[in-house]
Amino acid sequence: MCTTDKSSDPEQESLCRFQWVLDHPRASPWFKEALRTALVGDPIQVLNEVEMLRELLRSRSETMVDRLYSLMKGENKNNS
Template structure:
């Protein structure tokens, strides 16, 4: 996924304000006791890395893990298979 600055500016008129809002949301998720260790580690690592690389990695994770999780959910919902 390529980030196009012009398109981002159309969506976010005040990027500094938007960034502050997002950072507060991330801090809330990091501080929430129900957040999984995996998600906390991913968010903490993301905050230390290049935002464009992170956006690309998130897109790749979405393409790989969402279908995998969906397939697992379907298998679990089907219950034990009868032979």
């Protein structure tokens, strides 16, 4: 059982957090699989790849959100 006791083992607390996400019904399958893979992977490689993934996804997502926002602004301008 997982606790939030500050005196608990940090590794155990980390595993509890992983399990919480793995058990969460709204977490996506690809995210759950990434967590499962990270649990057994080399921690240095995992950290490096997390940073790469973060940068790649952030850049792409920001571009897509900006494009969507621009399209929405254009539609609102045409409806005025």
